Amino acid sequence: MTLQQKTADLLIHPDWIVPVLPHGIVLENYSIALSGDRISALLPRAEAESIDAREVLELPGQALLPGLINCHGHAAMSLFRGYADDQSLMPWLEQHIWPAEQVHVSEQFVGDGTELAIAEMIRSGTTTFSDMYFFPDICAATAQRLGMRCQITFPIFDFPTAWGLDGDDYIRKGLALRDDLKHSTLITVVFGPHAPYTVCESNLVKIATLAAELDAPVQIHLHETSEEVLQASDQNGERPLDMLHRLGLLSPRIQCVHMTDLRDEDIALLAATGAHVVHCPQSNMKLASGACSVSTLRKAGVNVALGTDSAASNNDLNMFGEMQTAALLAKLHTSDASSLPAADALAMATINGARALGLEDTIGSLEVGKQADLIAVDLRGPETQPLYHPISQLVYACNGSQVTHSWIGGESVMTQRNLTRIDLQALTTRVSSWQHRISHTASQTQ
């Protein structure tokens, strides 16, 4: 934390800095300097006064922390927010979401839905998201245009959809996109086989081979419900996690999303192979899918990150809400109020997410040399007063609307809650038009 240079583009003086690493610490009367796209200094305010900065920002009563990392979602599905609630996973998918997607999903749908999702995510403190959806090229272009960091997990199914024909076609298109974006500083492109029940063994083997060759991450929905695991066990005599292990997919490159059905052997296998788990507590609760054993996984040494899943099954993309839910659910699930303390929940939403995405050297904490992805949170409001422990307020009392500023790669994407790259009024008009079209189709098919 020593001063490396005497000039900076931006020098920020908040009341608190929560760097996430080292774990659980809060720095008072510290300042942070940004130069280009990176954090160039983190030091006591008294020493920071000597930095010659192009711009100085005073943030009294505010905490600075790393931007939150949403490790799983389907951004464009924000256009289906509130479209079909109060259903369990398979009826929700088969009777509502998949038919609606068949009618509406297009490049324009993905562009507008992704922009809506990014606007919501930035306003609630997220600076990196992972996305698995059709037309990933459009999602990538939208994220790039809006200055948002993103892991694109290009979708892979065995069957045709609006974006591809079969396993080979999805993989070919996805790898072409990966090649197109190989120089992007904001976007990474990785494999996104949808689930073991929608991608056959031979395609999973191809993905395992290619991911190992390219050293590329793989994200997959896995053990989302007990029914899914039971059905696979009945059909194949094998649990999906065991099948992925047999096919060579379990490694530090894999991000297993959901994992609500876990035996002790599963947890040991995840720990031994270095697989990551992405916990989506609100989506799991809303679809009554089950609860991931986060505390046991963490004790076993498994890296657990956090995701919202889509706004159609959450119904928001607010990582503050997700941190709070994860912490509360862990306590209820274990009957132990000490499970998943606030600092651990914050780590899951930041550095653990960076580790899961293979970006721990780049983002996830406030450290000199890392990308300047950070947010400012105003703790002066009645909702967060009095203030004994800033991390406690961030996890248990903030709702995302206290985020005032956000920078991604050193660039301001929100200042005083105003989005710098998104015209919210124009976006709202386009979203209203989608609402009209989607509700019209729903009423015709009922």
Ligand SMILES: [Zn+2]
């Ligand atoms: Zn999902």
